[in-house]
């Protein structure tokens with residue numbers, strides 16, 4: 001069986017010294033932990049180090065891809081924490097040379113090419129392929145979240161507000177999309193949405209190894225952006241941001257992308273939004289695709305910091321070392337990691353609770369949903385709430 | 399085992415539950431490799447199963463099953479031993495003990511923690527710190543287990559003060575399925591309430607397990623020694639131009655008996671620790687740093703009240719000055735790395751190894767008297783094979799670490815040869831030959847000893863000694879189910 005994509009990152013694989021640092025450690029405040037290994041479920045191949053060993057054996061032709069292997073390979077959230085904790089770096093660039101997420105992505109691409117993906121992944125791909133979104137909802141319902149609000153369709157405004165799958169179809173995501181749009185418009189940002197002309201950003205499709213489908217979606221989006229001469233985009237979802245900022249350029253995207261937290265921070269610093277007082281204690285959860293993957297750590301904190309009376313209490317694992325909520329790498333849709341007391345979202349919500357905060361602030365619709373599910377599972381609804389930073393801002397206006 | 403594989407699978411599943419057993423290659427592959435086996439090009443077969451028990455009772459049942467069906471067992475805590483010692487050389491069952499992760503007790507009075515093998519240094523440190531105590535850490539990753547370490551090498555910057563004796567007592571499932579408890583814990587009457595005294599009831603059975611690498615059974619609980627955290631803890635660094643006076647000074651200062659930790663090392667070690675890889679590759683930057691570094695250094699850890707630490711520092715300064723040593727200081731961020739390493743179990747040490755990923759070590763325990771000489775021998779052999787630093791490409795200057803035991807009665811010497819792990823077996827040959835030559839010299843001429851048994855070393859032992867080591871194994875493991883095959887089996 002072919003391992004063509006893995007062969008391209010061979011150098012990456014051979015540099016691993018097997019020290020196991022990347023599995024993470026609970027007590028180091030500045031070191032993140034692999035959320036899959038942290039569940040305590042699964043064998044050594046659930047750890048980043050184990051993943052590299054498996055990759056090595058595939059490259060050495062000791063084993064070949066199989067269905068059980070696929071299950072394990074797809075249980076990675078692409079959170080990137082192992083790449084930040086691994087100290088094996090390229091002597092010249094100082095980039096990590098054992099980049100496990102990159103190895104995992106290459107293996108997933110091979111698995112897709114060899115038709116060996118787990119059924120839940122296949123279902124996801126199929127839904128995106130047929131419907132243009134994983135929710136199996138009609139394309140023309142994509143803009144329904146904005147009905148009844150004043151958010152206009154795009155017609156030459158300065159910005160496109162790109163909402164993504166979760167913001168378009170998931171109830172929690174829609175709520176967040178509405179509050180972000182409302183704030184942006186209150187701050188005088190001229191924006192519009194594409195509604196049924198918006199396509200899935202393809203980020204999770206790409207991370208799950210379906211590069212063909214990703215390219216198809218990217219090209220469809222780029223064509224729509226070009227058709228409307230869109231030059232500037234504000235994304236709701238850090239997953240979309242990641243796809244646009246780091247991958248769309250290969251197909252000639254040529255637009256400027258900002259995450260909404262960056263725009264809100266700007267509106268607040270220039271006085272175009274003036275929040276009211278809100279005497280709450282909040283903690284902030286860094287989304288992996290905003291933080292580790294794109295190094296946007298400050299903007300959301302600036303938004304929170306601008307609310308008078310709001311006291312920000314950080315979790316010990318934050319910024320680069322933030323603990324993943326478990327929603328990345330496609331797991332939000334496939335749930336291959338599963339629930340349980342040590343599932344990443346439940347671990348994370350307990351960490352948030354330990355800070356004494358009443359609110360855990362997020363800046364990603366997937367994180368919002370993952371952490372709200374964890375609230376319910378932990379029966380903590382009456383002790384801590386999950387709110388998007390825009391929702392907190394809106395509360396302050398009220 | 400193949401004939402009744404399904405029967406065994408069923409029985410194992412009944413013990414640990416379906417989710418905690420796997421016979422799938424992708425799940426099992428990470429258990430047949432470590433950096434050592436990769437370097438040696440050693441092929442280890444896939445085990446038949448990997449199982450993850452949760453309790454001592456489950457371990458007992460697995461061991462009984464192994465005796466019934468005669469399959470081998472290879473326990474591991476986190477498998478980072480870098481010596482190939484947890485690999486399933488004869489197939490069978492790997493016992494992954496990570497689910498046995500209870501910290502059963504942290505006792506402030508006895509300054510001990512009773513832990514299972516799946517507890518990491520990191521977790522234990524966190525819990526111990528809450529009670530004003532700390533682990534006595536090694537220089538390796540936080541993500542490994544104090545239990546796994548007791549069964550392995552157990553070398554630490556704290557060795558001068560604590561020797562290898564961090565394990566107080568232990569509870570093991572013997573290879574015949576019986577439970578053994580050591581020290582005062584051995585008593586069936588009251589042992590449960592007092593597992594805190596190692597030297598009870600005759601020969602040191604806790605020590606029997608040190609370095610046994612799983613041959614004598616599976617440790618399911620261990621009483622681990624902790625140390626008090628002093629109000630002030632400080633590391634001080636002294637530089638020397640020559641190795642001989644550096645070692646003399648170390649000996650003298652250790653005899654004053656006030657240090658918490660102690661280590662001597664060379665500038666190659668320090669340079670690799672504090673220079674980020676791109677700087678070490680740049681000849682100009684490397685030369686600039688090396689010019690600021692003393693050729694050899696002593697790191698001392700001091701602890702106590704503020705007055706005590708000030709006094710210790712003054713006394714250490716005076717004593718070390720007698721041998722021509724001087725305190726040295728680098729840039730704050732460089733000192734931060736050295737301090738981190740001096741505290742053990744640090745990421746700093748990984749920083750050094752990781753960019754090269756490959757290191758081969760010439761290890762020996764021997765009187766300090768011979769260290770300077772064997773350092774010269776290793777230097778000469780490394781030169782003979784024209785080994786190169788994998789980062790700078792320049793002639794390799796091996797890294798020297800000297801850790802004293804018992805205030806310098808003996809020292810642990812490690813001389814490390816860094817290499818590029820991407821080298822193939824043929825390219826690695828000079829490294830291997832160099833290692834062999836070094837060992838032949840330092841063992842043959844100076845009797846340098848190792849901390850773990852392996853078959854090659856066993857050939858040098860007195861027959862009576864080997865008979866006792868293997869005889870104990872035969873007695874508790876008549877069916878040779880624990881760790882058979884491979885270089886570390888005591889069969």
Ligand SMILES: Cc1cc2nc3c(=O)[nH]c(=O)nc-3n(C[C@H](O)[C@H](O)[C@H](O)COP(=O)(O)OP(=O)(O)OC[C@H]3O[C@@H](n4cnc5c(N)ncnc54)[C@H](O)[C@@H]3O)c2cc1C
Nearest residue numbers: 475476477478479483537538543546547549552553612617
């Ligand atoms: C960069 C680096 C630096 C290091 N520096 C040091 C150092 O300074 N000092 C030092 O002492 N070590 C050092 N080590 C090695 C270190 O000892 C190991 O990494 C670690 O302590 C071993 O723990 P583990 O849980 O991974 O053990 P494992 O690898 O799981 O086990 C070690 C051995 O014990 C056996 N075993 C494990 N658990 C049990 C059990 N419960 N019952 C019976 N047998 C068992 C295994 O079969 C194996 O033979 C270093 C390692 C690295 C990678």
Ligand code: SF4
Nearest residue numbers: 034076077079080082
């Ligand atoms: S990317 Fe995240 S989930 Fe995947 S192996 Fe690395 S740390 Fe684990």
Ligand code: SF4
Nearest residue numbers: 016017019020022086
């Ligand atoms: S990926 Fe990096 S941190 Fe993980 S085992 Fe390999 S070298 Fe160590």
